[in-house]
Amino acid sequence: MILSKLNFCSLAFASLFLLFTTSAALAEVVVSSVAPRQGQVIEVTVKEPSGSAEPGSAGVQPASESSSAQAGSAGSSPSSKPGAAAVSPASRSSSTSACPPDAAPHVVNFNDCSYRLFPSGKDANGLLSLRALIGIPADLKPGKYKLVYGADAVDIAVKDGKFPLQYLRLPPGKDNFLMSPGEKEAVEGAKATCSNQRLWRGVFLAPSKFRTSAAFGLKRVVNGKLLNDYFHSGLDFAAPMGSTISACAAGKVVLAKTGFRLHGNIVGIDHGQGVISFYLHMSKIAVKNGDEVKAGQKIGAVGQTGRATGPHLHFSIYVNQVATNPREWFNRSF
Ligand SMILES: [Zn+2]
Numbered sequence: 485m486i487l488s489k490l491n492f493c494s495l496a497f498a499s500l501f502l503l504f505t506t507s508a509a510l511a512e513v514v515v516s517s518v519a520p521r522q523g524q525v526i527e528v529t530v531k532e533p534s535g536s537a538e539p540g541s542a543g544v545q546p547a548s549e550s551s552s553a554q555a556g557s558a559g560s561s562p563s564s565k566p567g568a569a570a571v572s573p574a575s576r577s578s579s580t581s582a583c584p585p586d587a588a589p590h591v592v593n594f595n596d597c598s599y600r601l602f603p604s605g606k607d608a609n610g611l612l613s614l615r616a617l618i619g620i621p622a623d624l625k626p627g628k629y630k631l632v633y634g635a636d637a638v639d640i641a642v643k644d645g646k647f648p649l650q651y652l653r654l655p656p657g658k659d660n661f662l663m664s665p666g667e668k669e670a671v672e673g674a675k676a677t678c679s680n681q682r683l684w685r686g687v688f689l690a691p692s693k694f695r696t697s698a699a700f701g702l703k704r705v706v707n708g709k710l711l712n713d714y715f716h717s718g719l720d721f722a723a724p725m726g727s728t729i730s731a732c733a734a735g736k737v738v739l740a741k742t743g744f745r746l747h748g749n750i751v752g753i754d755h756g757q758g759v760i761s762f763y764l765h766m767s768k769i770a771v772k773n774g775d776e777v778k779a780g781q782k783i784g785a786v787g788q789t790g791r792a793t794g795p796h797l798h799f800s801i802y803v804n805q806v807a808t809n810p811r812e813w814f815n816r817s818f
Contacts, residue, residue: 512611513592513633515640522645523622523701523809527818528592530601530633532612592616593632594640595624599804600678602757617758617818619806622647622701622715645809647701647715658791659706664745674739674752675760675805683756684733688813689780690721691732691763692797697722700809717807718762718800723786725767725795731777732761732799732813740772748790751783758805759818764798765789 516527591598601614618631620642631638698720704711723729731753738760739752749766767787777783788795801810 513636513638515631515638519641519643520620521643522620522624524620525803525808525812526618528616528618530614594618595629617803619803619808621806645701647703649705650698650702651705654706662745667744667746670739670741671747675802677738677754677760678758679754679756681756683735686817688732690814691729691799692721692723694721694723696720697796718798719810721797723797725786727786728782729763729766729784729786729797731779731781731783733779735777737771737773737775737777740769744790746791748792753777758803760802762800765792
């Protein structure tokens with residue numbers, strides 16, 4: 485199932501290639517921030533000239549089972565992905581394609597990863613626009629990077645996220661990131677979901693009404709030792725056992741599993757266009773794979789399953805497999 489989702493995106497790329505090469509010279513590229521902080525999301529909008537064929541229409545076709553071999557070859561892209569190597573294993577796995585749909589022409593490139601552009605309507609002048617959301621990894625070294633679209637390049641200066649340190653004491657047996665068989669694959673597979681439709685609208689809702697206890701991006705000192713290559717990939721809510729967890733935005737459930745050693749009982753919701761939210765350590769799950777959910781709909785209850793020392797909700801939002809700061813999604817409409 486995961487492979488066929490990747491195929492879907494690869495197929496879309498293949499069929500968009502022609503249009504891109506003929507119209508890129510006239511396109512206009514707008515970036516929401518050229519000086520983002522680590523963990524922030526930047527929005528890249530590309531305006532295609534009026535009169536060109538609908539950019540998205542050609543690619544919207546279901547993937548066929550037989551195309552898995554093509555997806556494999558698309559995965560062996562020319563990109564060497566130095567950025568991906570710098571990303572914490574906790575937030576991004578090397579077992580799946582480190583970049584979202586790889587190496588297709590109708591994309592923007594940032595830090596050697598390719599990001600798919602999705603059609604996002606026309607402006608008042610009839611210009612077609614395409615959009616990509618790029619999450620700046622929390623552990624991407626601050627400094628200068630290039631964002632590239634065809635022949636155009638924009639300088640991006642990544643700023644330090646200034647994430648604080650958190651001191652934790654964990655009992656023996658819990659001071660590790662061990663996972664159940666198949667756990668990593670299931671979570672990484674859900675993260676890699678890339679569906680065409682944007683299912684959300686407006687700002688995201690907090691999934692719990694209780695206070696937050698650990699911010700996104702924290703570096704951790706566990707039992708006196710700084711964890712290298714680690715940052716807190718989500719936002720923790722200090723919510724009592726059994727309290728309601730609700731969907732942060734409309735979407736489709738792509739993961740609903742119990743019993744994972746690290747994540748505990750977990751739900752993953754695909755909001756479309758590479759945006760996935762996760763809810764961890766749940767005591768109860770009230771949805772199943774494939775369910776469509778509305779913003780604010782109850783999806784389960786807070787617990788302390790998996791690696792948790794007390795009841796809380798760990799909530800994360802991935803954008804094209806990069807963990808982003810959930811606070812930004814509560815305050816800003818993408
Ligand atoms: Zn957490």
